Every structure is written in C-alpha cells, then in structure tokens.
Amino acid sequence: MERLPNLPIGLQYFADIRKGNYVYVDKTEIIYDLCTPPNRSYFLSRPRRFGKSLTLDTIKELFAGNRALFKGLWIEDKWQWDETFPVIRMSLDAIAHKIGLAEALTQNLNKIAHSFGVTLEKINPGLAFEELIEKVAETTGKQVVVLIDEYDRPIIDYIDPYNLEKATDQRNILKDFFSILKAASKHIRFLLITGVSKFSKVSIFSDLNHLSDLTLHPRYADLCGYTQDELEHYFAPYLATMPAETLEKMKIWYNGYSWDAQTFVYNPFSVLNFFDKKMYRNFWFETGTPTFLIKLLRKRFNYILEETEVSQNVFESFTLDEFDALDVNTILLQTGYLTIKQITPYDTFILNYPNREVKQSFGQLLLNEYTHTPIAFDTDNYPS
Numbered sequence: 001m002e003r004l005p006n007l008p009i010g011l012q013y014f015a016d017i018r019k020g021n022y023v024y025v026d027k028t029e030i031i032y033d034l035c036t037p038p039n040r041s042y043f044l045s046r047p048r049r050f051g052k053s054l055t056l057d058t059i060k061e062l063f064a065g066n067r068a069l070f071k072g073l074w075i076e077d078k079w080q081w082d083e084t085f086p087v088i089r090m091s092l093d094a095i096a097h098k099i100g101l102a103e104a105l106t107q108n109l110n111k112i113a114h115s116f117g118v119t120l121e122k123i124n125p126g127l128a129f130e131e132l133i134e135k136v137a138e139t140t141g142k143q144v145v146v147l148i149d150e151y152d153r154p155i156i157d158y159i160d161p162y163n164l165e166k167a168t169d170q171r172n173i174l175k176d177f178f179s180i181l182k183a184a185s186k187h188i189r190f191l192l193i194t195g196v197s198k199f200s201k202v203s204i205f206s207d208l209n210h211l212s213d214l215t216l217h218p219r220y221a222d223l224c225g226y227t228q229d230e231l232e233h234y235f236a237p238y239l240a241t242m243p244a245e246t247l248e249k250m251k252i253w254y255n256g257y258s259w260d261a262q263t264f265v266y267n268p269f270s271v272l273n274f275f276d277k278k279m280y281r282n283f284w285f286e287t288g289t290p291t292f293l294i295k296l297l298r299k300r301f302n303y304i305l306e307e308t309e310v311s312q313n314v315f316e317s318f319t320l321d322e323f324d325a326l327d328v329n330t331i332l333l334q335t336g337y338l339t340i341k342q343i344t345p346y347d348t349f350i351l352n353y354p355n356r357e358v359k360q361s362f363g364q365l366l367l368n369e370y371t372h373t374p375i376a377f378d379t380d381n382y383p384s
Helices: 013-019 027-033 052-063 101-115 125-140 153-159 166-185 228-234 246-254 268-277 292-299 311-315 326-336 356-371
Strands: 039-045 086-092 144-149 186-194 307-312 341-342 350-351
Touching: 027 052, 039 292, 052 086, 052 144, 052 186, 086 101, 086 125, 086 153, 101 125, 101 166, 125 144, 125 166, 153 166, 166 186, 166 228, 228 246, 246 268, 292 326, 307 326, 311 326, 326 350
Parallel strands: 039 186, 086 144, 144 186
Antiparallel strands: 307 350, 341 350
16 A cells, blocks of 8 residues: 655645655645746735645745755746845744843844844844844845744734734844844845734834735735645645545535635644544634633623624724733634635625634634533544
8 A cells, every 4th residue: 555645734844745755736836926026025814724834935946946845846947046035034933022122033043144144233132133034135145035934923912912012022022023023124135924913003113115915915815725636735644544435524624714705725734634533523723712702702792703794994903902902803804714605796894714623613703602511623633
C-alpha cells in the first residue's frame, strides 16, 4: 500500500512542508498575482489558523529566489528567479512583548539587522524600523520586502482578558511603529501585514493611505483556506480510503467561510486534523475562544447570531474606546465565528455561522456560560 503524504498540522514554514513529503495546497498562482506588481502594500485580515503565516513564508521564499522549493508548482516557470530581494519578516506573535512592546520590537529589529550585517543606532522602535529598511536597501542595493505577521497580537493579548488601558498603550506604540512605512515606501518592493483583527483605520493605519486592504477583495477570497476543488484534488489519497459520504459530511462540518459571499473555503486546521484523527470534532474551535466575546454577548443578552444583517462598515468599526462600545458582529466576523453568507442588493452583509463545527461549538459554549455547567463537545467518530 502506497504511503499517504504527511499532513502539515501546525507547520508554517514553506521549506519544511516542501522538503518533508507534506501535502501542500498550491496557492502560488494567486500569490503570483499578488506579488507581481511592483511597489505594492497590502493588509489581510483572516481568523486564526487559516494559513496566514504559511502564506507569508511562501512569499518570503519566493522573493529570496529559492526555486527548488517551488518545483512542480504553478509558479515554477512563471517567476523571475534571478531577481531576488532582501526580506524583512517579523511575527508580532513571537516577540516577547510582555517585557515591554517598544523594547521587544527594538530587540527584534536589532536581531534582523545583525542577520543583514548592519547596525542600528536608533532606540525608538519606529525610527529603528525605518533605519533598518533604509540600511538594508542601501547595503544590498535593492528594495526590501517587508512581511509582518500577527500585527495585532500585542493588542489582542490585553483585550482578552480585557485591559483597555494596556491595549490602548500597545495600539499607540504600534501606530507609531507602522507609521514610518509610508515614508520608507520608496525602499519597499512589497509589503504585506496580516492579523486576525482589523481595527478602524484611525486606530493604527491612519498614516498608511497607500495600504490596499485584501480582506474583502473577491480576487483574494481563497488566498487562505481550502476551496472544494482543492480539498478534493490535494487530499484525494486520503479521501480514497474513506466512505463515500465523507465529502458531503466534511462540507457540512468544516466548509462555509467566505469574505465575498461567492467563494467558500474550509478551515485548514480542521481539515488536517480530521484526516489525521479520522473523526468529526470541533478541532478549530477547541484551540481557544476569546472569553471577552462570551462576556460581551452575555452582557447584551445577545445569543441569536444567525441571519444577522450588517453594513459593509462592519470591518471598519473595531475600536478600543470602551468595553460596551465593542461591536459584537465585527469581532465575531473577524475572528471567524460568523462569516458572510450573502450580500444583499442594498450592499449589506448577511452573517451566519460558517458551518456545523462553529454553530454547535458556540451554542454549547454559550449554554455553558449561562448555566455554569461543564462544556462537552460532541464528536461524531469516524467508523473504522
């Protein structure tokens, strides 16, 4: 019997996946479309565990010219491999921001500078960031690719548990940090910032009016997540070992996320864990739900979330003004507990649970919160 390819559960490094006989769902055609135009700057919001980090790492390897990693993929004979660019990649999920965000940012920038053989003189994180970009561009003689992952983690960590003062302090530091990117744009070949949350424009990215938001862009609706065709193609060896009804049941359980009401995708984390454990479980949901969301829903006696109609400004209304001012629908949509199921003729969004995993799990979680009983997620064990 032929050995099944490995499942890249928890892997976010493109090289590890390509070298380790792991399933890789080829996203290089859409990445090519994103990366080909010069001097472009983007922002992308997607829920946790949707493949944002892997997307950034794939782009890093692309601009670094590591052609061998892309052998057999769509982009292999399309990309200009001899034209490489230096890549500055940061993950704000990985920096030790609880020692002090400004200090952690500066430490990380100095570490990156050392890898390029340059020394930073500035201490302020924003000024040091600008200095790093300028010196790397000067040293290499090339524009720089800047990739920033989980930009909002230093803020989110203080929204849950809710600490408005600290979250606001973190936001202000990040606003100053990112503000230099506009002035440094002449040195930047490509910029992509990703995160779970999209705060209102005046909060963090007010100075970056050149930043294109991909979050609701229909051309990039399947940049993260697996489409139905991708699921059936890349996981065919696994599906071949399972009952005929598997595809139908998987679609009910794990498909349904959309940011344009046209393209619907599966959550990769749940798909990979399903094929690994061969049972229907709430894999993505069990990795953590913000407690402040439940508190907010309980405070407002808001527990019917289906078929909610909201304006398209829902992605512009996430602020840190006060706990009671937080928009529940905005948070639920950005974090993946609701998704866009329909766009009305009046250009409003109809939000609903994406699938059974989220609907069942969220209902049980709310029930547990209101009745103070232990939560027990149902499982539908896959027959042997």
